[in-house]
Amino acid sequence: xxxxxxxxxxxxxxxxxxxxxxxxxxxxxxxxxxxxxxxxxxxxxxxxxxxxxxxxxxxxxxxxxxxxxxxxxxxxxxxxxxxxxxxxxxxxxxxxxxxxxxxxxxxxxxxxxxxxxxxxxxxxxxxxxxxxxxxxxxxxxxxxxxxxxxxxxxxxxxxxxxxxxxxxxxxxxxxxxxxxxxxxxxxxxxxxxxxxxxxxxxxxxxxxxxxxxxxxxxxxxxxxxxxxxxxxxxxxxxxxxxxxxxxxxxxxxxx
Amino acid sequence: xxxxxxxxxxxxxxxxxxxxxxxxxxxxxxxxxxxxxxxxxxxxxxxxxxxxxxxxxxxxxxxxxxxxxxxxxxxxxxxxxxxxxxxxxxxxxxxxxxxxxxxxxxxxxxxxxxxxxxxxxxxxxxxxxxxxxxxxxxxxxxxxxxxxxxxxxxxxxxxxxxxxxxxxxxxxxxxxxxxxxxxxxxxxxxxxxxxxxxxxxxxxxxxxxxxxxxxxxxxxxxxxxxxxxxxxxxxxxxxxxxxxxxxxxxxxxxxxxxxxxxxxxxxxxxxxxxxxxxxxxxxxxxxxxxxxxxxxxxxxxxxxxxxxxxxxxxxxxxxxxxxxxxxxxxxxxxxxxxxxxxxxxxxxxxxxxxxxxxxxxxxxxxxxxxxxxxxxxxxxxxxxxxxxxxxxx
Numbered sequence: 001x002x003x004x005x006x007x008x009x010x011x012x013x014x015x016x017x018x019x020x021x022x023x024x025x026x027x028x029x030x031x032x033x034x035x036x037x038x039x040x041x042x043x044x045x046x047x048x049x050x051x052x053x054x055x056x057x058x059x060x061x062x063x064x065x066x067x068x069x070x071x072x073x074x075x076x077x078x079x080x081x082x083x084x085x086x087x088x089x090x091x092x093x094x095x096x097x098x099x100x101x102x103x104x105x106x107x108x109x110x111x112x113x114x115x116x117x118x119x120x121x122x123x124x125x126x127x128x129x130x131x132x133x134x135x136x137x138x139x140x141x142x143x144x145x146x147x148x149x150x151x152x153x154x155x156x157x158x159x160x161x162x163x164x165x166x167x168x169x170x171x172x173x174x175x176x177x178x179x180x181x182x183x184x185x186x187x188x189x190x191x192x193x194x195x196x197x198x199x200x201x202x203x204x205x206x207x208x209x210x211x212x213x214x215x216x217x218x219x220x221x222x223x224x225x226x227x228x229x230x231x232x233x234x235x236x237x238x239x240x241x242x243x244x245x246x247x248x249x250x251x252x253x254x255x
Numbered sequence: 256x257x258x259x260x261x262x263x264x265x266x267x268x269x270x271x272x273x274x275x276x277x278x279x280x281x282x283x284x285x286x287x288x289x290x291x292x293x294x295x296x297x298x299x300x301x302x303x304x305x306x307x308x309x310x311x312x313x314x315x316x317x318x319x320x321x322x323x324x325x326x327x328x329x330x331x332x333x334x335x336x337x338x339x340x341x342x343x344x345x346x347x348x349x350x351x352x353x354x355x356x357x358x359x360x361x362x363x364x365x366x367x368x369x370x371x372x373x374x375x376x377x378x379x380x381x382x383x384x385x386x387x388x389x390x391x392x393x394x395x396x397x398x399x400x401x402x403x404x405x406x407x408x409x410x411x412x413x414x415x416x417x418x419x420x421x422x423x424x425x426x427x428x429x430x431x432x433x434x435x436x437x438x439x440x441x442x443x444x445x446x447x448x449x450x451x452x453x454x455x456x457x458x459x460x461x462x463x464x465x466x467x468x469x470x471x472x473x474x475x476x477x478x479x480x481x482x483x484x485x486x487x488x489x490x491x492x493x494x495x496x497x498x499x500x501x502x503x504x505x506x507x508x509x510x511x512x513x514x515x516x517x518x519x520x521x522x523x524x525x526x527x528x529x530x531x532x533x534x535x536x537x538x539x540x541x542x543x544x545x546x547x548x549x550x551x552x553x554x555x556x557x558x559x560x561x562x563x564x565x566x567x568x569x570x571x572x573x574x575x576x577x578x579x580x581x582x583x584x585x586x587x588x589x590x591x592x593x594x595x596x597x598x599x600x601x602x603x604x605x606x607x608x609x610x611x612x613x614x615x616x617x618x619x620x621x622x623x624x625x626x627x628x629x630x631x632x633x634x635x636x637x638x639x640x641x642x643x644x645x646x647x648x
Binding site for chain 1: 263271272273274275276277279280418419424428431432435436438533534535536537538539544546548549550551552
């Protein structure tokens with residue numbers, strides 16, 4: 001059983017933090033991941049910055065562009081993940097766009113993930129149908145989890161398909177929108193969370209996108225196995241004092 | 256037809272739909288409905304009437320005598336530059352906005368590079384009374400100011416794309432994000448044969464009127480309904496897709512695709528995706544793509560804003576890889592010279608995009624009496640500043 005599966009079996013109200021590798025500084029991830037682990041974060045989505053992040057709002061577009069300017073690339077990314085693995089055993093997921101995986105060579109990429117101690121992947125623009133027809137066979141050769149996204153406009157029938165392909169957790173996108181929205185939850189969103197909670201799925205569910213406060217974190221935990229926070233965290237760690245800011249942020253969310 | 260898409264939207268290895276789940280419902284809705292709606296009599300009647308009475312179709316197929324004399328072939332120009340708004344782009348925007356209306360959408364978004372697709376979209380939005388937002392790279396807004404003014408006069412809001420290279424690629428990213436954020440009322444009118452399935456196929460169908468007319472015009476003027484060669488420029492590739500469409504299965508017709516060589520293929524400053532690109536995903540489809548070893552998309556360069564794109568339509572990637580089309584590149588300087596030459600020989604100032612297609616005439620050998628059609632995709636009014644700044648006139 002993977003560390004991630006153990007976590008889902010044994011714990012509730014999980015907190016997952018997304019960070020952009022190479023942001024705000026080239027080597028920030030090396031210190032941030034162990035620090036977040038020590039402060040009660042349950043697992044990490046280590047985002048490989050991409051030149052054209054379609055599903056992301058301004059905050060992650062910005063952190064991605066800074067990270068690329070800081071010299072983050074896949075070779076360095078995997079090297080840093082390996083180094084982090086000596087310091088903490090917190091589950092780490094790769095988050096990036098499909099073109100990055102494709103260009104590297106899918107098999108080599110998955111092998112690298114495996115060798116670096118990555119537990120699972122989130123690739124938002126890899127569509128379930130195309131995955132099923134062209135890539136599932138290759139992914140199955142590796143002992144890695146894969147998460148797919150569902151949104152407020154995903155039908156129950158489609159959620160069933162996505163659940164059948166998912167091998168990590170279902171990423172429940174809280175809104176019909178890009179990352180980093182800061183509005184309060186609407187009645188429509190709450191109704192959606194309730195619908196999702198009722199659905200019996202094989203995989204655990206994590207809610208993400210637009211979660212930026214302790215109160216929103218508490219709310220989503222009543223409907224799912226945990227919450228994923230990205231943009232709000234990235235915003236909080238924008239300066240030189242990013243380590244302290246990261247700790248403060250997690251404390252505030254968990255308060 | 257050999258060169259159509261399969262169920263998931265692939266032309267051979269290229270195409271498909273690589274989109275975040277956030278776009279799934281909208282794209283699936285379009286996939287399910289586009290053919291059903293386009294093939295109705297009601298749609299076709301309105302579409303054909305507008306192409307005739309509003310766009311001014313059929314566009315002439317003009318036998319360019321002096322150009323023919325120079326190259327020793329029978330050269331015809333397909334005059335898409337004479338369309339309303341000055342380019343082929345409007346064939347597609349009329350089709351898509353009629354589709355949008357029938358799908359009950361009330362808000363139109365689009366991306367634009369040179370501004371021709373933006374103007375064509377703002378035009379049909381005005382025509383139908385729909386709200387319209389155009390995304391345009393900040394850099395392109397500066398180099399295509401007349402088109403920005405036209406879009407605003409037509410009532411569209413022009414939003415600058417300020418990320419990345421601030422050109423067409425980034426404008427497209429912003430338009431896609433807008434669509435993600437407005438999933439209910441918005442229709443995204445893509446301007447080229449790019450994007451997730453069904454866009455490449457849908458846009459090619461709307462542009463296919465170009466080759467449909469060519470067949471009839473060639474038959475009337477030459478007694479044969481197909482040419483020996485068709486030459487078209489390719490950025491995303493919509494004018495080429497339209498010009499090739501009905502000739503794709505006729506192997507007697509040589510298809511010559513001209514890409515923007517910028518400062519030269521090896522200069523690191525070009526937009527010659529077919530030559531320099533490798534398999535990758537951009538804007539929702541698998542195609543050829545200019546990228547680095549990590550799959551980061553490389554900023555392209557061309558003097559022509561309409562060709563300044565790091566990808567290429569998946570149909571074209573397929574045509575290139577199967578050898579159905581021959582690729583040629585024209586540099587900035589070659590395109591400028593070809594534009595000036597057409598102006599002086601025939602009295603037609605071509606768009607810089609189309610000038611790239613014309614530049615290929617210098618690179619090809621012709622048999623006497625060979626019938627060659629150059630798709631003159633747009634007129635050069637928008638490029639006057641660039642021509643004047645680069646030619647000693």
